[in-house]
Amino acid sequence: MIKSLLMATACGLVVAGPAQATTLPEPTLVFHVSGERGLAADTAQGDPIPNFLDKVRPIPDGALGQGLHADDDGVVSWNAPGNIQAQRGTLSFFWRSGYPVGVAPFVIFRVGFADHTSWDMAFLRIDWNGHGFDAFVTDNGLARTRVSFKLDKPPKADVWTHIAFSWDETRGVQLFIDGKPVARKETRAVYDTGLDQFGIAARVVAPHQVQSRYNFLRGGDLDELKIHDRALDAEAVAALSRHAPALTPAPIASLADPATRSAWRLRYGWNRPDDLPPYLPAPSTTVRKVEVTDAKDLKQWMWRANDGISETTWPGVYNRSRLEGRNDYFPLPDWNVYVEGGKALRLSLPDEPVNRIEIQGPAYGDLTWTPGGGATTRVATRPKDQARTVLALDRPLQGGTLTFTNTAQETPIQELWVYNVSAGEEPKDAFRMSYTVRAEAAPDYLNLKDLNAYIAGRFPAGERATVVALPEGAPVRKRPVADLEAAGLPVVHVLIPSGFG
Incomplete structure (x- = not known):
């Protein structure tokens, strides 16, 4: 459980972007x-x-x-x-x-x-x-x-x-x-x-x-x-x-620039005013990531759309692809899908409820669900030109097969996640640790060195803001005020150290 006692500070990091357009x-x-x-x-x-x-x-x-x-x-x-x-x-x-x-x-x-x-x-x-x-x-x-x-x-x-x-x-x-x-x-x-x-x-x-x-x-x-x-x-x-x-x-990239703001909203799924990602209204929420039991395109196992790696996709790359810019003068053996692949991805769901489906990637088409021995029903239609969508279901799915039917055959899904999200408390009989997000704490614990290096190497300037989540009584070294006031985009990486040396 993580409790934020510094919500005003955290929100300040989020809204600071539109207020300034800093230049170097x-x-x-x-x-x-x-x-x-x-x-x-x-x-x-x-x-x-x-x-x-x-x-x-x-x-x-x-x-x-x-x-x-x-x-x-x-x-x-x-x-x-x-x-x-x-x-x-x-x-x-x-x-x-x-x-x-x-x-x-x-x-x-x-x-x-x-x-x-x-x-x-x-x-x-x-x-x-x-x-x-x-x-x-x-x-x-x-x-x-x-x-x-x-x-x-x-x-x-x-x-x-x-x-x-x-x-x-x-x-x-x-x-x-x-x-x-x-x-x-x-x-x-x-x-x-x-x-x-x-x-x-x-x-x-x-x-x-x-x-x-x-x-x-x-x-x-x-x-x-x-x-x-x-x-x-x-x-x-x-x-x-x-x-x-x-x-x-x-x-420096900031939300003060309309083009940057538009690109940011597209990347994280906030570009549709009438279809925003749902917030969590309950005081306490349980989120369970439901793991699919099988993933197939025709007869080929196809785990790339739910392997946790956003760079791998369903479908794979076609040789002489019809996607923009891919029909190359180097005829490499790039294909790793059937010629009829990329039309439908079938995911077998376990016997537990699913009430939220998130998709990352530009594929667009129909989501349908077929219960065991039952008739197929349409769940939703994913629109074109999206990067990330979140679908909250009024009636949970349980078991059966979830199918995504692609409108444009080669257009891929990076990741498709299924969840069960509901109001609820953490298990009473489980061991529990309580952390507080501390924006003023310097992220300089020795066991955070690799994570800090990863963030600095993977993300551009303006997307590297970090906060540390700590238990009560953990030693803290305060970070410079300038770090908290730096311009950037509204993303914060939460780091949880395993020790406090």
Whole structure:
């Protein structure tokens, strides 16, 4: 049981966002490899040392001082947490092909998911596409926000080209070549996801392997690799192409910005004014997560939509997918579903009541329920263009089969949770511990070190606020007042230490 005796403080953290639009003097450079320290990063908010490194070495004639050269079968990747965020950012670098490019496409840079349904786990990719440059980021619905730029003539093998690519959930993506904007796609999408590694070229940059093989053998030169924490504008990118810092002021994300507010509401399911997530009116509430006993698409077991990992989806990725941006010039064996799969997901429910269904992901269609030996009834219809929905049922379901029938075959569900939520007290005969959320307590207990590092690495600035839940009498070191007044979005991570050293 957690009791909040500091509700006014907690609410203050939630509503502080709309009241201010704080700006920084310049966007934060979270990662930078200049080549002057070899493959180690000059600047890194995460791990500065490469995680994988083979056949990549420093060279003296970089675009500015030393650079890096990768053999055709060379690989290098750095850990992503802290060094890049999925929600927004700008990736920039100088690139030189080393020998002439042709019509064959090849990868220049990759950023990989921490976990995903697709085989290559490519969250972000920048390519030579055979006639110019191509870049994309992958949203939470497996679609790719992709842009392309065709060159009048290929770049010379011995000339450095500056490439920059920015992405933002509220505005889409933009590609820059030699400091000039050349392609953009305006959209609103959910990119919030976990990232694992990023690196140059390669066939795969993913948690299971980093490698260059087959028709993905292509090296080249790289210099001044930089990652900023926000989508930079044209002036800032032009400065980077001239070896100058990006000095354009940029706002910290807050609900004062209408686009940020809209994206935030979409991500957490608050974007439908007439269908808000239900609040808990009872003084005390019991919440039971009901585990399904089987999950199938046709005859294939399909646990990805309820495995607790939001990056894995039902259905999986189709080869030559019809989803936006996925029909690639690399015909990889990406499919992991039947050709007729992705039309209906059937979940077997245990013999206990279910009165709440939550879905994350863009799939839209009908939810139906079939009791054992009974007739099928429609439970609800999930609307299109949603990221998260919460369905409270007037009459609980118990046992039988819950089926989601997809309107657009390949559109995925990230997670589908079923609950039994009702008013009630905790068991009287159970051992009980009582905690109070203490906003003023510093989250510096030694056993919270890994959690603090995870939050700093996984979430961008403005989404890292933390509070500590403590039992009565636990030792407390107070945090600076500035931490409580920092601008940001209305999310707070509650940390519960296992000890108090």
